[in-house]
Amino acid sequence: MRELIIAIRNFFVLWVLTALIYPFLMIFISQTAFPFQANGSLIINSQQQVIGSTLIGQNFSREGYFWSRPSTINYSEGEDYAPTGVSGASNIAPGNPDLIQRIRVQVTKLSSQGIKPTADLLYTSASGLDPHITIEAAIAQIPRVAKSRSLSPDQVQALIAQNTDAPFLGIFGEPSVNVLKLNLSLDNQR
Structure with a gap:
């Protein structure tokens, strides 16, 4: 049971990092540093x-x-x-x-x-x-x-x-x- 809880916790931590924090960080950097290119x-x-x-x-x-x-x-x-x-x-x-x-x-x-x-x-x-x-x-x-x-x-x-x-x-x-x-x-x- 303990290993299952660790696996679920790791899944959610990685999900927050890769599905939320990283994409929004990239959007922020691109819109701040390269708005013309970031918008096509x-x-x-x-x-x-x-x-x-x-x-x-x-x-x-x-x-x-x-x-x-x-x-x-x-x-x-x-x-x-x-x-x-x-x-x-x-x-x-x-x-x-x-x-x-x-x-x-x-x-x-x-x-x-x-x-x-x-x-x-x-x-x-x-x-x-x-x-x-x-x-x-x-x-x-x-x-x-x-x-x-x-x-x-x-x-x-x-x-x-x-x-x-x-x-x-x-x-x-x-x-x-x-x-x-x-x-x-x-x-x-x-």
């Missing part, structure tokens, strides 16, 4: 509406916007800056005819717009929600966006430089461009 890195427009997150990719299809990576998931339909759908990859093998056809269609689309296809403009990310493109993919889209927005290529190049994220901790990964922030910067050029 949400970007809010001048009407105080959430238009997206810097962590989740969105489908930009209108002419004056930089295009994101293609995605295997269906983004929410409607206007740009719409919330996104669920995460997921296609798991299609490299030799699958559906994948080859999708890539051919993407190459044709990019080429018809005068964009030199880059890997991240052709292939999806594993999650389907990658918010970044490479600097090369952004540079490849400069002529199309500059013409559509009646901006000089140098102005668009400067916006790319302003919205380029450095590698994590300065050493992990490559510099990349957050498409949502870049397109918001374009909208603010008006």
Whole structure:
């Protein structure tokens, strides 16, 4: 009986520590030290509406916007800056005819717009929600966006430089461009 009481007491002590104290401590620390990140890195427009997150990719299809990576998931339909759908990859093998056809269609689309296809403009990310493109993919889209927005290529190049994220901790990964922030910067050029 004594061992049963000790086991029950240990269970409740561990439960209080791991189910109550630890989670609330983490919420307190994150909300105090990193409130923007803890709340989803949400970007809010001048009407105080959430238009997206810097962590989740969105489908930009209108002419004056930089295009994101293609995605295997269906983004929410409607206007740009719409919330996104669920995460997921296609798991299609490299030799699958559906994948080859999708890539051919993407190459044709990019080429018809005068964009030199880059890997991240052709292939999806594993999650389907990658918010970044490479600097090369952004540079490849400069002529199309500059013409559509009646901006000089140098102005668009400067916006790319302003919205380029450095590698994590300065050493992990490559510099990349957050498409949502870049397109918001374009909208603010008006």
